[in-house]
Structure formats: C-alpha cells, structure tokens
Amino acid sequence: xxxxxxxxxxxxxxxxxxxxxxxxxxxxxxxxxxxxxxxxxxxxxxxxxxxxxxxxxxxxxxxxxxxxxxxxxxxxxxxxxxxxxxxxxxxxxxxxxxxxxxxxxxxxxxxxxxxxxxxxxxxxxxxxxxxxxxxxxxxxxxxxxxxxxxxxxxxxxxxxxxxxxxxxxxxxxxxxxxxxxxxxxxxxxxxxxxxxxxxxxxxxxxxxxxxxxxxxxxxxxxxxxxxxxxxxxxxxxxxxxxxxxxxxxxxxxxxxxxxxxxxxxxxxxxxxxxxxxxxxxxxxxxxxxxxxxxxxxxxxxxxxxxxxxxxxxxxxxxxx
Amino acid sequence: xxxxxxxxxxxxxxxxxxxxxxxxxxxxxxxxxxxxxxxxxxxxxxxxxxxxxxxxxxxxxxxxxxxxxxxxxxxxxxxxxxxxxxxxxxxxxxxxxxxxxxxxxxxxxxxxxxxxxxxxxxxxxxxxxxxxxxxxxxxxxxxxxxxxxxxxxxxxxxxxxxxxxxxxxxxxxxxxxxxxxxxxxxxxxx
Numbered sequence: 001x002x003x004x005x006x007x008x009x010x011x012x013x014x015x016x017x018x019x020x021x022x023x024x025x026x027x028x029x030x031x032x033x034x035x036x037x038x039x040x041x042x043x044x045x046x047x048x049x050x051x052x053x054x055x056x057x058x059x060x061x062x063x064x065x066x067x068x069x070x071x072x073x074x075x076x077x078x079x080x081x082x083x084x085x086x087x088x089x090x091x092x093x094x095x096x097x098x099x100x101x102x103x104x105x106x107x108x109x110x111x112x113x114x115x116x117x118x119x120x121x122x123x124x125x126x127x128x129x130x131x132x133x134x135x136x137x138x139x140x141x142x143x144x145x146x147x148x149x150x151x152x153x154x155x156x157x158x159x160x161x162x163x164x165x166x167x168x169x170x171x172x173x174x175x176x177x178x179x180x181x182x183x184x185x186x187x188x189x190x191x192x193x194x195x196x197x198x199x200x201x202x203x204x205x206x207x208x209x210x211x212x213x214x215x216x217x218x219x220x221x222x223x224x225x226x227x228x229x230x231x232x233x234x235x236x237x238x239x240x241x242x243x244x245x246x247x248x249x250x251x252x253x254x255x256x257x258x259x260x261x262x263x264x265x266x267x268x269x270x271x272x273x274x275x276x277x278x279x280x281x282x283x284x285x286x287x288x289x290x291x292x293x294x295x296x297x298x299x300x301x302x303x304x305x306x307x308x309x310x311x312x313x314x315x316x317x318x319x320x
Numbered sequence: 321x322x323x324x325x326x327x328x329x330x331x332x333x334x335x336x337x338x339x340x341x342x343x344x345x346x347x348x349x350x351x352x353x354x355x356x357x358x359x360x361x362x363x364x365x366x367x368x369x370x371x372x373x374x375x376x377x378x379x380x381x382x383x384x385x386x387x388x389x390x391x392x393x394x395x396x397x398x399x400x401x402x403x404x405x406x407x408x409x410x411x412x413x414x415x416x417x418x419x420x421x422x423x424x425x426x427x428x429x430x431x432x433x434x435x436x437x438x439x440x441x442x443x444x445x446x447x448x449x450x451x452x453x454x455x456x457x458x459x460x461x462x463x464x465x466x467x468x469x470x471x472x473x474x475x476x477x478x479x480x481x482x483x484x485x486x487x488x489x490x491x492x493x494x495x496x497x498x499x500x501x502x503x504x505x506x507x508x509x510x
Contacts, residue, residue, distance in 0.1 A: 181451070216462060233462070234359055238455035318448045 007297055010096045011290055018088040019288040025081045026287055032074035040067040078283065085281040086131070093297055094133060097304075101135035108132050108145040109174045117176065117269035118186060119260045120169050121210070125152040129174070131279045133300065138313040142177035142303050146278050147271075172257070172274040175303055179239075179268040180312050182319045186212065187230040187239055189248065189261040192223070219245045225252060239263050247309040254305065266319075270306055342479050349467040353488060356463045357406075360456040364399075364413055367449045371396045371416075374442050378423065381433035385426050392419045410491070420446070461490040 043063035050056020086105040094103045108129025129147040149169040211229035215236045222245040230236035260271040281287050375389050399412040471480035
C-alpha cells in the first residue's frame, strides 16, 4: 500500500499526462452533446414554426433524425471516453495501490456471489455493476466491485395505463474477503433501522425468522446501529468479538453510510451503500483534478480499511 | 345457562392460557440457560483435552518450567473430577487460564520450541478454544440476563416464585481474560 505522498508523485509523473490527453476527449464529448441538443432544438423549432406546411414537417423530421444520430454518436463517444479513463487512469491508481491486483472495468461481482452472501434476499429484475477488483492483502484474498440491483413493480392507473417502477435493492460497493476464523453457520449484521426509529419498541419489530435468531449483543452503541441474526448464538459471538464490533462501528463511522455484513462459508461479505456512482469520470468539469484522483484512491482503499480494522490478517486460530 | 357462570368460565380459560404461556416462556428461558452452560462446558472440556499435549511438547524444550507444568497438570486433574459445583468449576477454570497464560509467556525464552510445528499447531488450537470459551461465556451471560429479566417482571415473578426459580449469576469476565487473544498475538510476532 502506497502513501498519499507517493500518490501525489504518481499523479504528477504518470496520471496528469494521461488526464491531459483525456481532457480533449472529454471536451469533444461535451461538444457533441451540446451540438445534439442544438439540432434537437432546431427540429422542434421547424415543427412549431412550420405548422401546416408539409415541407417544414419533412425537414423537421429529417433534422430530428439527425439529432438522434448525433445523440447516439455522443453517447458512443462518452462510453469510449469512460473506457479510456478507466484504462488509463483508474488502472494506474490501482497499480499504485498494489501492482498485483487485478482490475476488470467491465466485470462485477457475480450473481452467485451476491446470492451466497444472503444479504439481500429479494429477487432482482435488474443487476448491474462494474469495476471488479480482486487481489490479496497479506494473507487475505478479496473481491470487490460496484453493484446496483433493482426490482420492478408495475402499477395500472384508473385509465388502464401500465407503468413500471424501478426500486433499488442495493447500490454501492460490494466486497467479500476470506474470513480468518472457521464458520459453520450464517450470521448477518444489518443496519438497525427499526431500533433507531422506534427505540426499544423497535426491538419487537426486528424478529425475522427467515434469517435465524435475533442475537442481542452487549455493546450498546453497536446495538443502536446494527441488528444481528444468526442460526447459532455462540458462533455469532465467536465472530462478533468485542473488538470486531468496535471495528464494524469504526468502518460505519468512517464511511458514514449503511453497512450490511454477512459471515457465510469461509467469507465475510460487506455491502456499503453509496448513492453516487463510484470510479466514474465527471463529464461537465475538468477531469484533471488531484482531489478526484485522491477520492478514488480512498474508495479503493476501503478494502484495506475493512481488512485492517477487522484484523483479517491475524491468523492465530485453527484456520490458516 | 347462567351468564355469570359463562363469564366466569371464560375468565378462567383466559387466565389459564396466560398462565400456560408464561410458564412455558419461563421453562424455555431456564432451558436456554442450561443449554448455554452445557455449551460452555464442552469448550472447557476441549481445553482440558489440549493440556496434556501442550505440557508434553513444552516439557521437551523448556526443562526449567517443570513447576509451572506440574501445576497445570494438577489443576487439570482437579477440574476433571466429577461432582464439582459450578463455583468450583469457574474458579478452577480461571486458575487454568492464568497458568496457561504464564506458560505461554515463559515459552518466549525457548526459540526452538516456538518454532516447533507441533507447538504452533497447539497454540492455534488453544487460541481457537479460548475464543470459543469466550463466545460461550458471553452467550451464557446473555441468556442468564434474559432469564433474570423474565423471572423478575410482573406477572411472571409470581409464577416464577411458585416454580422456585431464582436469580442466576452472570460470569464476571476479568479484564485480563478479555485480553487473552492479545497475549497470544504477542507470540505470533516472534
């Protein structure tokens, strides 16, 4: 793991030339979008002004088609800009953190892995993700990617019109890493929304038979933020030692977002909610800022924060 | 039929249903406590089983620690005696914890032993058992607290009194014991 200083150095020596050359590409994309909007306005104008005139209608129609073609090409340009950004910039940031990590900009955590975690039992209708990174920190291997899962509801209004609504199940960073203790059952640590809203009354609402027993732990602050379910009380406490509870609280405070954890099989799964897209270049402002690069670096570092806080490299138990 | 009689019967039925549900709840809680104590006992037993191997491998390298090793062996022998009261068990368990910790500290002086694969494996197993014991204790404390709450609130307290259920004590986990995993980490770095 490199320090922030060496990141600065790499920014100046390697990243900023790459960013500068990408800058012209970005401006090109913005120009294309603006041009498309202009053509579209032109089409609208010719429709409005030439009402009743068939020539104006035909030419308006032709201009509208041109506008769509132009939009399509702008989107393609945008995609190629994103791709170039990921290959030339994001890849270098990751290499700077650890040259042995694998980066696949187009891939994401598989549906099998998502299901295995058991974190979000709701059936999804749309499954998206990108920026898959896998690697090893000391003795702990991990995989992480951005993920967005949604389900669909359909409503029919009084006039019989159907409309689809998409609801997010999870959006954010999805990580799983090798856990340092052997586990046989399944333990879930989920955000405790009920208790935060309704206090002690909320505890009554927390019972969720499908996930196993509700486990009450002795750390009050932890109990305020999280609710724990497990099929084995002792194992839940074996995993959630006082130190690990502190660690999970620290991670939550550090990223100030909802965190979902599960301990299943030999792995710990961590899902952190983020509303904005991660590791994506900004389009409508310069992409050459150091602060953006630094932020990305810290986002990738999430995995080391998790591994270090949870002490996953401490291998003093029977599992090697 | 007389309406008063009907009301009386209905009231009796409701009362007995309430009684049954409280009674069952209390029994469940008591069983959970017994169960948790059993779970802890299993882990303690596992630790006792590890001791002879541990003593044997330390003996080979650390000739000067005879006294300490004898003490651990003695403590183990008395912990395995049948008919020990819960208090005796807890006290012996605490003494064994302390003695093992001392032994692991003195092991620091024997680099050959520390490098011995068999010993490393034993140390890992010991850490494993210690973590399991600590989890089992915390579980015991949680179910005992639940049980104590259960028998003290009204109207459960009346039924608990009739059943002769008494408050149970939780384990006091000493500060030193909470750190037991840390101590072993120290050796790992060697």
